[in-house]
Every structure is written in structure tokens, then in C-alpha cells.
Amino acid sequence: xxxxxxxxxxxxxxxxxxxxxxxxxxxxAYTKLPQKLIKDTxxxxxxxxxxxxxTFILNKPVVGAWLTAKDQPPLxxxxxxxxxxxYTMSHTATxxxxxxxxxxxxxxRASKMPPRFVIDVHKNxxxxxxxxxxxxxxxxxxxxELSLEAEVLDDFGVTAYGLSYIxxxxxxxxxxxxxxxxxxxxxxxxxxxxxxxxxxxxxxxLTYYFWADDVGPDGRPRRTLSDMYFxxxxxxxxxxRESQASQGQQEQNRQQDQQQQGQQGRQAxxxxxxxxxxxxxxxxxxxQADQAGRVNDPNDLxxxxxxxxxxxxxxxxxxxxxxxxxxxEALQTAAGHMETSLNHLGEATxxxxxxxxxxxxxSEQSAYQELLKLKRQEYQVGRSQNANQNSSAxxxxxxxxxxxxxxxxxxxxxxxxxxxxxxxATQREDLQALNRLRDLAxxxxxxxxxxxxxxxxLRQAQSExxxxxxxxxxxxxxxEQLDSLRDVDELSQRMERPENRQRMADSREQLxxxxxxxxxxxxxxxxxxxxxxxxxxxxxxxxxxxxxxxFRRRTSGQFTEQMRDMRExxxxxxxxxxxxxxxxxxxxxxxxxxxADSGTNAELAERIDEQKENTQELIEQMKTTSxxxxxxxxxxxxxxYDTVRQAGSDNVDRALEIAGELLRRDFLPQAxxxxxxxxxxxxxxxxxxxxxxxxxxxxxxxxxxxxxxxxDELIRRVDDEMARAGAAGRQQPGDPNDPxxxxxxxxxxxxARSAPRGQGQPGDPNQATEAEADQQHLADARxxxxxxxxxxxxxxxxxxxxxxxxxxxxxxxxxSAQQAASQGDRAxxxxxxxxxxxxxxxxxxxxxxxxxxxIDQSGGPDFSGPLTGNDFTDWSDRMRDVEEMxxxxxxxxxxxxxxxxxxxxxxxxKRHGAEPQWDLVREQxxxxxxxxxxxxxxxxxKLQSDESLVPxxxxxxxxxxxELVRRYYENLGGGD
Numbered sequence: 001x002x003x004x005x006x007x008x009x010x011x012x013x014x015x016x017x018x019x020x021x022x023x024x025x026x027x028x029a030y031t032k033l034p035q036k037l038i039k040d041t042x043x044x045x046x047x048x049x050x051x052x053x054x055t056f057i058l059n060k061p062v063v064g065a066w067l068t069a070k071d072q073p074p075l076x077x078x079x080x081x082x083x084x085x086x087y088t089m090s091h092t093a094t095x096x097x098x099x100x101x102x103x104x105x106x107x108x109r110a111s112k113m114p115p116r117f118v119i120d121v122h123k124n125x126x127x128x129x130x131x132x133x134x135x136x137x138x139x140x141x142x143x144x145e146l147s148l149e150a151e152v153l154d155d156f157g158v159t160a161y162g163l164s165y166i167x168x169x170x171x172x173x174x175x176x177x178x179x180x181x182x183x184x185x186x187x188x189x190x191x192x193x194x195x196x197x198x199x200x201x202x203x204x205x206l207t208y209y210f211w212a213d214d215v216g217p218d219g220r221p222r223r224t225l226s227d228m229y230f231x232x233x234x235x236x237x238x239x240x241r242e243s244q245a246s247q248g249q250q251e252q253n254r255q256q257d258q259q260q261q262g263q264q265g266r267q268a269x270x271x272x273x274x275x276x277x278x279x280x281x282x283x284x285x286x287x288q289a290d291q292a293g294r295v296n297d298p299n300d301l302x303x304x305x306x307x308x309x310x311x312x313x314x315x316x317x318x319x320x321x322x323x324x325x326x327x328x329e330a331l332q333t334a335a336g337h338m339e340t341s342l343n344h345l346g347e348a349t350x351x352x353x354x355x356x357x358x359x360x361x362x363s364e365q366s367a368y369q370e371l372l373k374l375k376r377q378e379y380q381v382g383r384s385q386n387a388n389q390n391s392s393a394x395x396x397x398x399x400x401x402x403x404x405x406x407x408x409x410x411x412x413x414x415x416x417x418x419x420x421x422x423x424x425a426t427q428r429e430d431l432q433a434l435n436r437l438r439d440l441a442x443x444x445x446x447x448x449x450x451x452x453x454x455x456x457x458l459r460q461a462q463s464e465x466x467x468x469x470x471x472x473x474x475x476x477x478x479x480e481q482l483d484s485l486r487d488v489d490e491l492s493q494r495m496e497r498p499e500n501r502q503r504m505a506d507s508r509e510q511l512x513x514x515x516x517x518x519x520x521x522x523x524x525x526x527x528x529x530x531x532x533x534x535x536x537x538x539x540x541x542x543x544x545x546x547x548x549x550x551f552r553r554r555t556s557g558q559f560t561e562q563m564r565d566m567r568e569x570x571x572x573x574x575x576x577x578x579x580x581x582x583x584x585x586x587x588x589x590x591x592x593x594x595x596a597d598s599g600t601n602a603e604l605a606e607r608i609d610e611q612k613e614n615t616q617e618l619i620e621q622m623k624t625t626s627x628x629x630x631x632x633x634x635x636x637x638x639x640x641y642d643t644v645r646q647a648g649s650d651n652v653d654r655a656l657e658i659a660g661e662l663l664r665r666d667f668l669p670q671a672x673x674x675x676x677x678x679x680x681x682x683x684x685x686x687x688x689x690x691x692x693x694x695x696x697x698x699x700x701x702x703x704x705x706x707x708x709x710x711x712d713e714l715i716r717r718v719d720d721e722m723a724r725a726g727a728a729g730r731q732q733p734g735d736p737n738d739p740x741x742x743x744x745x746x747x748x749x750x751x752a753r754s755a756p757r758g759q760g761q762p763g764d765p766n767q768a769t770e771a772e773a774d775q776q777h778l779a780d781a782r783x784x785x786x787x788x789x790x791x792x793x794x795x796x797x798x799x800x801x802x803x804x805x806x807x808x809x810x811x812x813x814x815x816s817a818q819q820a821a822s823q824g825d826r827a828x829x830x831x832x833x834x835x836x837x838x839x840x841x842x843x844x845x846x847x848x849x850x851x852x853x854x855i856d857q858s859g860g861p862d863f864s865g866p867l868t869g870n871d872f873t874d875w876s877d878r879m880r881d882v883e884e885m886x887x888x889x890x891x892x893x894x895x896x897x898x899x900x901x902x903x904x905x906x907x908x909x910k911r912h913g914a915e916p917q918w919d920l921v922r923e924q925x926x927x928x929x930x931x932x933x934x935x936x937x938x939x940x941x942k943l944q945s946d947e948s949l950v951p952x953x954x955x956x957x958x959x960x961x962x963e964l965v966r967r968y969y970e971n972l973g974g975g976d
Contacts, residue, residue: 643688
């Protein structure tokens with residue numbers, strides 16, 4: 001008999017676990033960021049000083065809940081008053097922390113795998129000051145206007161910015177250039193220092209630096225300073241002193257004093273260089289100490305003190321060898337200032353205080369100024385004795401020549417190495433974001449498809465077992481959505497980094513919207529609402545795909561210039577190969593013998609060898625670009641790869657090599673046959689590069705068409721300005737010499753078509769037409785600018801002052817001429833004003849005061865025009881848009897040259913108030929722009945139709961024959 005079975009009681013329990021965590025973030029007031037609530041997250045990014053309140057929703061009530069971090073005491077969580085399974089933690093974020101959530105229930109059971117909660121704290125970084133122009137030490141004359149530019153970057157915007165300068169012997173001057181500018185993340189500092197008004201004297205030292213104020217993490221104002229830069233005031237006649245002595249005198253003096261003067265010159269240069277380094281080091285220590293409140297490393301102060309003692313010893317040694325009284329006096333005074341600086345540096349080293357660095361810096365600057373006098377004397381003697389062999393004089397002269405060629409910052413770029421390093425870091429971050437976005441978008445797309453399949457299966461399920469199986473699958477998909485949510489938080493944290501915060505601000509907001517849809521789909525899956533979950537997942541996938549496309553375009557921008565260059569190279573190869581083929585055909589027709597002239601064939605063979613080298617170089621560039629663009633631009637990568645593979649199968653380089661060798665051996669027919677094969681391969685190579693370039697570049701024909709429309713409008717605006725000025729010599733409509741006849745006729749027809757009846761007259765500059773509005777809209781959309789430009793708007797800088805574009809470093813001759821002219825004007829007028837700029841003057845046909853009325857526009861009508869009006873900035877910006885639309889380097893360079901001429905004329909007008917020479921405006925601005933517009937028409941005709949009649953020879957007519965060619969066509973058209 002079997003014994004009866006015993007009764008067992010089975011109870012089920014669950015470990016305490018976290019179901020969801022919501023974070024409420026209140027940012028500091030200085031950030032001006034709104035309060036943010038992030039639901040269902042385990043990783044947040046905040047700014048230091050933010051108040052973070054985290055709500056933890058548990059699966060059941062517990063008796064203990066706390067957060068633990070490494071090397072930190074545990075943070076006990078507070079239970080909610082209404083719900084026993086909800087705990088909260090309030091915390092002021094000061095540093096990044098990784099917490100573990102530990103839970104214990106009433107039975108003493110702890111969570112098996114404590115979840116981690118990460119708070120990533122980003123510092124409130126000080127502003128970044130980046131000097132743009134001249135961004136180095138310079139030498140300037142006392143009559144020069146020193147243009148200074150810098151860029152300010154801050155994560156939350158600066159409250160003020162400006163410039164401080166010290167002319168040795170005078171007090172420091174602080175200029176607030178922000179005024180009423182809004183607190184933006186990026187600001188431009190622009191200012192012109194008139195050295196003549198500062199009463200700067202030769203051999204004086206001007207030091208300057210930029211500064212910016214923002215709000216620190218403690219809520220108090222914080223000032224950041226840039227590096228200190230030097231401007232040495234030079235003598236006018238210094239650059240031209242070499243021409244005053246004869247070669248015989250130079251040779252005689254060189255033989256007598258070359259060794260002694262060379263040694264003294266090198267000592268002076270070395271001593272001045274050392275003193276300059278001491279000033280820079282002291283300034284950097286003072287700047288760091290002011291920010292930190294104390295000297296960070298006393299050893300740095302000791303190094304500077306030793307260097308100053310070494311400089312003092314060198315000055316005393318040079319004093320014993322000085323022969324002329326001026327040099328001895330300068331060295332004696334410099335040594336006295338060095339002793340004063342040495343005393344202050346010693347006290348600063350002992351007290352470790354930054355207060356003594358200010359007087360030390362002033363003494364160091366005074367010592368350097370005295371050394372400038374010594375450098376000038378040695379420099380002048382060296383120039384007068386041997387201008388050809390004095391390396392110091394040569395370097396000094398070359399530096400002055402380079403200053404004369406400097407242009408404004410918008411025409412300059414950083415060095416290639418620095419620019420590439422910054423671009424590479426940015427591209428790496430964008431590629432990282434792109435890869436994550438691509439993965440997230442793919443997962444959401446797959447999620448939508450799986451949910452649709454499960455929804456259909458759920459409708460057809462018959463048994464309870466099938467329904468439970470589908471429910472388990474839906475639960476697994478919900479967990480996948482939660483994993484996606486964590487990955488989104490990780491990407492958002494990456495976007496919050498200081499190096500990405502400003503650039504990815506818009507993308508971060510879009511990512512938060514996608515996160516909301518992913519979280520919503522997870523909640524709807526938990527509630528069993530599969531249809532709504534499908535909608536949310538689909539919406540999230542679509543938003544992520546849009547962000548992916550945006551990042552793809554951003555990362556593909558690095559290939560734009562590369563593809564433009566490769567396209568031009570491929571076209572050049574094809575054009576030169578056609579010329580070689582034509583030359584071979586001509587020789588074959590003129591000489592039927594197998595053996596032709598060896599000399600001419602060898603020359604043609606060299607051209608073919610050059611074609612081979614250029615082809616190989618182009619193919620290598622295509623390989624590199626194909627590899628680099630594989631991730632961000634797969635279509636470009638694939639097309640380049642296919643083109644390279646086809647070129648390899650065609651053996652283009654091998655065919656060129658054989659053709660060249662056959663020509664050297666005078667086998668002309670065989671060389672023509674092989675050349676045809678190479679020509680077909682190069683033609684296919686060109687077509688492949690053009691197709692690949694089309695995937696990242698805009699339509700070339702549309703770009704040229706838009707550039708021509710912009711160009712014609714810009715020409716018309718300059719022409720209208722000449723008309724308002726009553727310029728002498730301005731051609732009238734119908735004049736055969738007028739370069740704008742066709743453009744005016746085209747503009748007149750466009751105005752007549754677009755202007756409504758009874759509203760303005762065609763060609764009226766004050767009447768905006770629809771055609772102009774369309775052109776402006778297209779231009780703004782292409783260039784990426786937002787908002788509208790108006791002709792009535794006055795161009796201003798960031799500080800609200802009238803925009804002054806262009807800078808000029810004048811030499812001694814120009815300075816002397818300007819000084820003489822100024823003295824002459826003051827002699828004529830007691831008030832010192834220029835009579836040609838007075839109302840009713842001879843250069844003022846409008847009666848509003850000529851050039852002076854346009855500089856001071858506090859009253860009177862609003863004049864427009866890029867040269868003397870108030871829309872130079874708009875004209876220049878649109879001219880830059882034209883340059884960006886042009887693909888041929890020759891056309892782009894011509895547009896840049898004309899824009900630079902306009903900038904120079906504008907700068908002269910704003911300095912002196914004299915109207916431009918309108919005949920030069922016509923010849924140097926309007927006529928080249930009209931020729932450029934004509935060239936664009938020819939390029940458009942080539943692209944639009946193979947049967948279009950365009951000039952075969954696109955080489956420009958030499959200048960000496962231009963007038964003869966123009967008269968020839970005029971006579972030809974007139975039937976003469």
C-alpha cells in the first residue's frame with residue numbers, strides 16, 4: 001500500500017527592483033535654460049550647479065533605499081508621502097558621479113543586480129578668446145589705424161566683451177565693445193585703434209589684449225583675458241633708409257665695422273627677445289593667478305625671476321661695451337627697469353601673491369621699450385652700412401612688406417595644419433553621432449515591422465497558448481525599446497559635451513523628441529496598446545532618419561571641395577587628352593611617313609607622360625576619398641570605387657605609357673591607335689568623377705544660373721550708385737562702349753514682367769520687384785542664411801557701430817602724404833574739415849554733404865550703395881555667395897579680386913570721405929563683373945545643350961588687343 005502524499009505550500013516572492021527613474025533638472029539661472037523633466041532614464045547630463053531631483057519608482061515597498069558612489073558617503077533616499085514604492089533624491093550637481101541603487105525589502109532581501117544611475121556634470125567653461133587679426137605681434141607707424149579683430153565663444157553667452165590696451169608710460173584703457181549686444185554664444189570683437197589720436201611716438205610699445213565677461217558657476221561675474229600682443233611703433237623712414245647711402249659708402253663702412261656692429265646687433269636682438277618672453281610669461285602667470293585667486297605653481301615665478309636676472313646681467317654687460325651715448329643711455333634706463341621688475345618678482349615669489357605681478361609687468365614693458373630704441377639704432381646703422389647682408393634688416397623689411405599685403409580676416413584662413421586638426425576632431429564627433437543615429441534608426445524601423453507582424457498574429461491567434469507566446473514576445477520587444485532608450489541617453493550625453501554642445505544644439509532637441517516617442521512606445525507596449533506602439537516607433541524612426549540625413553550632409557561637406565577639385569582635374573585631363581589626340585591627327589595627316597620628326601614626337605611623348613602622372617595622382621585621390629566616405633557618404637564611395645575599378649580594367653595608365661614609348665620610337669600610327677584607347681578611358685574616368693561629384697555637389701547648371709542672377713543684380717546696384725552720384729563719364733543706355741547694355745536690357749525686361757501695373761517704374765532702385773525677391777530668396781536659401789536683408793539696413797558690427805571692412809598698413813610715404821594733406825586742409829579751414837565733403841561742395845551733387853553725409857548718418861535720407869552707401873556688407877556677402885557657386889578656380893579668383901577692390905575703395909572712402917573715382921569703378925569693378933557674367937552665360941550654354949553656339953576658344957584676349965577686338969566686332973556688326 002502506497003503512503004499518502006504530503007501537502008506542500010509554495011509561496012512566490014520577488015526581489016526589490018527599480019521599475020523606472022525620472023529626473024527633474026533645474027538649471028542655474030545664468031544658463032537661461034528651462035526646467036527639464038526626463039522620464040525613464042538612468043543617465044543624465046547637467047551643468048554644474050544644477051538642482052537634480054530623481055524619482056525612483058520601485059516594484060514594491062522597501063525598508064531601505066540608498067545610493068552609493070565611490071569614495072562618497074551613501075545618499076539615503078526619501079520615501080514619498082502617498083506612495084510607499086516611490087523614493088526621491090535631491091542633489092546639487094557639482095561633479096560627475098556614478099551611483100548604484102541598493103534596495104532591501106522587509107524580509108531582508110536585497111536587489112540581485114543594483115541598477116546604476118549616472119549623473120554627468122559639465123563645467124561652466126570660461127569664454128574662449130581667439131584673436132583673428134592680426135593674431136601676432138606687429139610693427140606699426142604712429143599714423144596708422146590698427147585694425148584688431150577677435151572671436152568670443154562661450155557655452156551660455158557672454159555678458160560683455162572688449163579690448164584693453166596700454167601705451168607704455170600711460171594708464172591702461174579698457175574699451176567695452178559689447179554695449180547693447182545680446183548675450184550670444186558667439187560674438188565678434190572689432191575695433192580700430194587710431195595711433196595718431198593716441199599720440200603714439202616712435203619707439204613706444206603698445207600692448208593690448210581682449211577680454212570677455214560671463215557668469216561663473218558661483219553666479220558671480222567672471223572675466224577671461226586673451227594673450228597679450230605687442231605693437232611696436234616704428235619710424236617712418238626706417239624702411240627706406242637703405243636707398244639713402246651709396247653702394248661705395250656701404251662697402252667702405254662694411255669693411256671697417258662689420259664684425260663689431262654685427263656682434264652688437266645680435267646682442268641687442270637677443271636681449272630684446274628675452275625681455276619680450278619675460279613679459280609674456282609674467283602676463284600668463286598673472287592671468288592664471290587672477291582666475292584661480294592664487295599662484296598655482298611658485299616654481300613658475302622663480303623661473304621668470306631667474307630669466308629677468310639673466311636679462312639684467314646681459315644688459316649690464318652690453319652697457320660696458322656701448323660706444324655711443326644714445327645706446328648707453330637706453331641700456332642704463334632698461335637696466336633700471338629690470339631691477340625694479342626683479343624686486344617685484346622676488347616679493348611675489350616669497351608671498352605667492354599676484355599683486356606684485358602688476359608693477360613687475362609695467363617695469364618689464366618699460367625695459368622692453370628702452371630696448372626698442374637700441375634695436376632701432378643698431379638696425380639703422382646696419383641698414384646704412386650693409387643693406388644686402390644684414391639679416392635683421394632684411395627680415396624687418398620683409399615683415400613690413402608682408403604687412404602691406406595683409407587682408408581682413410574674412411579673406412584669410414588658419415594654417416592648414418591647425419585647420420585640419422580642428423576639422424578632423426569635429427568630423428570624428430559627427431561621424432560618431434552619425435553611426436549611432438544610423439543604428440537607432442535601423443532598430444526603430446525593425447521594431448515597427450516586428451510589431452506589425454505581432455499585431456497581425458495576435459488577431460489570428462486561436463488558442464490561449466499562442467496569445468501568451470505573443471505576449472512574451474511583446475514584452476521582449478519592450479525591453480529592446482528600453483535598451484534603445486538607454487542608447488539615446490548615451491548619445492544625448494555625447495552631444496552635451498562642451499566641444500559639441502553649441503554645434504549640436506538643434507540636433508539635441510530633435511533627439512529628445514525621438515526619445516519621447518521611443519519611451520511612449522515602450523509604455524504603450526506595457527499597456528497592451530500595440531497599434532499605438534507601432535505609431536510611436538514609426539514616428540521615432542522617421543525622426544531619427546531625418547537626423548541621420550542631416551548629419552550625413554554635415555559629414556559629407558568635407559568631401560565637397562575634394563570632389564570639386566577632382567572634377568576639375570578630370571575635366572582638365574580629358575581636355576588635354578583631346579588636344580593630344582588632335583595633335584596626333586594633324587601630324588598623321590600632314591606626314592604620311594611612318595617615321596616623323598623625332599624632336600616633335602619626343603615633346604608630345606613628354607606631354608603624354610605628364611598625362612600618365614596626373615591620371616595616377618587622380619586615381620589615388622579617388623581611392624582615398626572612396627575609403628574616407630564609406631561611412632558617411634556610401635553613394636559617393638561606391639561610385640568612386642566603380643570608377644577606379646573601371647579605370648584599372650581599361651589600363652589607362654598602361655595605354656598612356658605605351659603611346660608615349662611608341663612616339664619616342666616614331667611609330668605614329670600605332671601611337672594614335674593606343675592613344676584612342678587611353679582617350680576613351682580618360683573620358684570614362686571624367687564621366688565617373690562627374691557622376692560621383694553630383695551626389696554631394698549641387699546641380700552645376702542651376703548653381704551657375706543662380707550665380708549669374710546674383711551677379712547681374714550686384715552689377716546693377718553699383719551702376720545705380722554711380723547714377724545717383726552723377727558720375728562723370730558714366731555711359732548712358734545705348735552707348736556701344738557700355739559693358740552693361742545687355743544686363744540693363746535683361747533687368748528692364750524682368751522688372752517689366754514682375755512689377756504690377758501702376759506700382760513703380762521698371763528699373764526704379766527703390767521699388768523691389770518679385771524677380772529680385774526670388775533671386776534673394778534663392779540666394780539666402782543656398783547660402784544658409786536666415787532672415788531677410790534689406791537695402792535700407794545699415795551694416796553694423798557686433799557692437800552696433802558702422803561696419804568697417806578692410807584694413808591698410810601704410811608705409812612712410814603714404815603716412816607723410818596723408819599728414820601733409822591733413823595739414824593743408826587744416827590750413828584752408830579753421831575747423832579742420834575737408835571742404836570737398838561739405839554740403840554743396842563740388843563733390844556733392846545731391847547737396848547732402850558728399851562723403852561726410854554717408855559717414856555720419858544721424859540725419860538725412862538713407863542712401864544705398866556698396867561703395868559710399870550703407871549696404872556694403874550685404875553686397876559683399878552676396879558676392880561671396882557668387883564665389884561659392886562658381887566651380888572653376890579662374891572664375892572664383894576673378895570674383896574675389898573684384899570684391900577685394902570694392903573693399904579697398906570702401907575703406908578709402910570711410911577713412912577720408914572722398915568719393916571714389918568713378919572711371920576706375922567702371923573699369924575695375926563693373927567691366928570685370930560684366931565679363932564674368934558673360935563667361936557664366938557661355939558656361940551655362942555648354943552645360944545645357946551640346947548644340948549651343950559657344951566660343952570654341954575660351955582663352956581671354958590679351959589686354960593689349962582687347963580694344964582692337966572690341967572695335968573689330970563693332971565694325972563687323974555695323975556692316976563696315
